[in-house]
Amino acid sequence: MSHYRRALAGSTYFFTVVTHRRRPILCDEPMRIALRLAIGKVRDRLPFDIDAMVLMPDHLHCIWTLPDGDTNYSLRWSQIKHHVSYTCRRLYPATVSASCQRHRTAAIWQRRFWEHQIRDERDWERHVDYIHYNPVKHGFVQAAFAWPYSTFNRFVRNGMYAVHWGGNPACDGMEFE
Template sequence: MLQIRPAASESDAAWARRKRAFAHPTLAAGARSASKLVKREKGIWQRRYWEHTIRDDRDFERHVDYIHYNPVKHGLVSLVADWPHSSFHRFVERGLLPSDWGGDAADTTGSFGE
């Protein structure tokens, strides 16, 4: 989640540079589809994004929860705390969330769609 100042207006090129700076050290070289190679895309980025203004504290909580749980939902880890790149660790340090928040996906059965 990014907080963007209303006066700040960044070009698509600026966002592309920011994404490249993040993705380069984060991702190990791996197999990518021909489409992703041609479009110079990495597997972590969606082709589209959506902008949403947070309406209130509850809306903020829902979005943060979604972001924190995403690596579990996509099978990258079974515990939210196991994802090293998450802001979840700061929330735990500040006492805002318990370290076992989200439970263990290994204990969950079923299929949950998106």
């Protein structure tokens, strides 16, 4: 188990955000670009740090640290989802339910998200490990470093993980870029 050194300043949260009806669209290039741009726009107005993140085909997990005294993650997620939905509305058409029509939402995201406030350093470490192991858990790759849509390799570069952490022992001979 790695031991991370970081200050828990501000409020830190773990999130799970899921696509509407679990459509496997989040790893598509247009969606990744739209999500990256949306996060950038929202961070410009409402700052937050992304401590760790993984993008899966139908959901994402991330940990954010908000500035001291700021707990308005809902507004941030609302704006991110809105930007992505607006940008990608024609690329991912879907039958819109009566509920989506009533709430004026696109059929890209589930309306809600799951959040958990990080309690301490140990809780943060467990959630970071969960995030980075998620592609292996779901069977997309045999080792965490092989999944291109996560912050795992940033953690390796910063010395927080060994390259083969969270991998299948059969992958021990594989090289890391």
